[in-house]
Amino acid sequence: MLGDPEMISFAGGNPAAEGYPLEDIIRLSDKVLREKGAKIAQYGSTDGLQEFRESALQYLIKPRGVEAAVENTLTLTGSSQGFDLMARVLLDPGDTVLCDGATFVGALQAYHMAEANVVGVEMDDDGVIPEDLEEKIVRCRPKFFYTIPTFQNPTGKTIPAARRQKIAELAAKYDMFVLEDDPYCDLRFRGETVPPIKTFDRADKVVLFNSFSKILIPGLRLGVAVGPEELLKRMSLAKQAAIAFSNTLGEAIADAYLREGLLPAQIARISPIYGRRCDRLAAGVDRFFPKGTKYVMPDGGMFLWAELPGDPQNYDLTELRMKALKEIKVGFIDGNEMSAIPGKFRNCIRLNFTREPFERIDEGLERLGAFLKIHTGVSQ
Ligand SMILES: Cc1ncc(COP(=O)(O)O)c(C=O)c1O
Numbered sequence: 001m002l003g004d005p006e007m008i009s010f011a012g013g014n015p016a017a018e019g020y021p022l023e024d025i026i027r028l029s030d031k032v033l034r035e036k037g038a039k040i041a042q043y044g045s046t047d048g049l050q051e052f053r054e055s056a057l058q059y060l061i062k063p064r065g066v067e068a069a070v071e072n073t074l075t076l077t078g079s080s081q082g083f084d085l086m087a088r089v090l091l092d093p094g095d096t097v098l099c100d101g102a103t104f105v106g107a108l109q110a111y112h113m114a115e116a117n118v119v120g121v122e123m124d125d126d127g128v129i130p131e132d133l134e135e136k137i138v139r140c141r142p143k144f145f146y147t148i149p150t151f152q153n154p155t156g157k158t159i160p161a162a163r164r165q166k167i168a169e170l171a172a173k174y175d176m177f178v179l180e181d182d183p184y185c186d187l188r189f190r191g192e193t194v195p196p197i198k199t200f201d202r203a204d205k206v207v208l209f210n211s212f213s214k215i216l217i218p219g220l221r222l223g224v225a226v227g228p229e230e231l232l233k234r235m236s237l238a239k240q241a242a243i244a245f246s247n248t249l250g251e252a253i254a255d256a257y258l259r260e261g262l263l264p265a266q267i268a269r270i271s272p273i274y275g276r277r278c279d280r281l282a283a284g285v286d287r288f289f290p291k292g293t294k295y296v297m298p299d300g301g302m303f304l305w306a307e308l309p310g311d312p313q314n315y316d317l318t319e320l321r322m323k324a325l326k327e328i329k330v331g332f333i334d335g336n337e338m339s340a341i342p343g344k345f346r347n348c349i350r351l352n353f354t355r356e357p358f359e360r361i362d363e364g365l366e367r368l369g370a371f372l373k374i375h376t377g378v379s380q
Contacts, residue, residue: 001325008364010281010351011331013153013214013302019270019354020217024262025253032252040252044245046236048075048224052251056224059258060210064185065199066226074232074239075246079183079211079223083110083146084242085235086179086207090143091116098136099146100128101341102305102348104153105333107146107181108340120340121145125296127152127159130166137174144177149197151184151301154338154350158194158299165200172203177231183211183223186267188300189275204228212254214302215267220250271300274354278304280361281353288369290378302354309378312346320375328367 002009032040047053053073061068076082083106091097093115099107101120111118119140122132128147136142147167149159159167171178180197198208207227212220225232239245257263278298285293285306292309308315317334324330335345356364372378 002331004329007325007329007331008360008367009331009355010353010364010368011333012352012355014352014355015214015218015302016270016273016277016354019273021257021262021266022217024257025217028253028256028260029249032249032256036252040248042248044248044251046240046245047232048073048246049248049251049255052255053224055255055258056210057226059261059263060224061208061226064193065195066208068226071229072226072232074225074236075251076209076211076223076225077243077246078213078218078221079181079209079225080106080110081239081242082179082181082207082209082223082225082235083107084113085238086144087111087114087116088238089231089234090177096140096142097144097146098133098140098142099340100148100152100155102154102335102338102345103146103340104148104181105338108338111146116143118340120344122341123155123157125157126163127155127157128163128167130163130170133167134170137170137176142176144179145171146179146181147197148181148184150182150194151187151298151303153184153301154303154333154335154348155296155305156298156301156303157296157305158191159197161194164195164197167197168200168202168206171201171205175203176205177228178206180206180208182208183214184301185210186215187271187274187302189271189278191299198226207231215263215270216254216257220254221247222250222254274300274302277353277356277358277361280358281351281365284362284365284369285351288365290369290373290376292378302352304351304353306349306351308347308349308372308376310347312344312348315346315376317346317349320372323375324368324371328371330364330368330371332368
């Protein structure tokens, strides 16, 4: 349905197409194929292209304060692959995974496919609440805790440093792995950088995933895991059985991109665009959505999470989502889709602010606001 040009989508996690550095990618594809064509064309190693893993460490991971060696890295075919690999090596049917109360659907799918019992941790404006996390660790004995600490999908919230430290301490205290999924951290358009949970990880229990999808292009299907060597070895074996190795051409392009030092300028180019679109979207929600709609203003990333007023149980946004697509041609994701706490987010809407330009943001929110007022009974 998104192929329809009239459709205004706040639904996906799509980067702005005008932000793609296509000219650089065309030039670097040519360069790496000419310089290393035979190597790139050949079957590669399951762990990933050595040069790429080194440059990911040097240009992406270490600048964020994470100390790691190449043996602590594994190339992922998009960080999505990592959810599946973690599930394969750590989960048996019936095992528990803890995650943020509302979380990324793709990861939920991987855990459900593994027949895991997924339990959501309560969140406030600063993301997951450590006291609730500890209570659930003690009660559920999870195999791991999956969290998206920065500009969270779907809520846009960021966990502050003190809580991150606490999460790392809980991982050590209860001998539990933490999967820190951080694809949005570089897309900051205001406020101060917060160190990854991995920087507080004295017990080597945290696996950090970063992705090239949101900062470069999703089509490369490239991510990197940084974590305990033993665990990554097991994930690498599972990866070998699944796809043998990742897209070596993509790794070589990303490697050249990083080594030419192009990433900071790319991030500096796209983040302010996203910041302006975020502000525009927030202004539209204030103007057109039912009175009493709340949200935490994101400092980066791609999503704003709108909480409609009143009792969540009075809403059925899953049904309204389909109706909105057909009748007003506006797409959004409803809270039910992303909920790991049954019934909790029935009144919530995730709005992506990176895909649509200003005029379409305004137009889409005007249509959606009027639609919500009619169909939810919140007339103000
Ligand atoms: C939190 C989160 N993790 C991972 C991904 C998937 O990223 P990739 O394209 O690297 O598989 C997404 C994509 O939307 C996401 O929102």
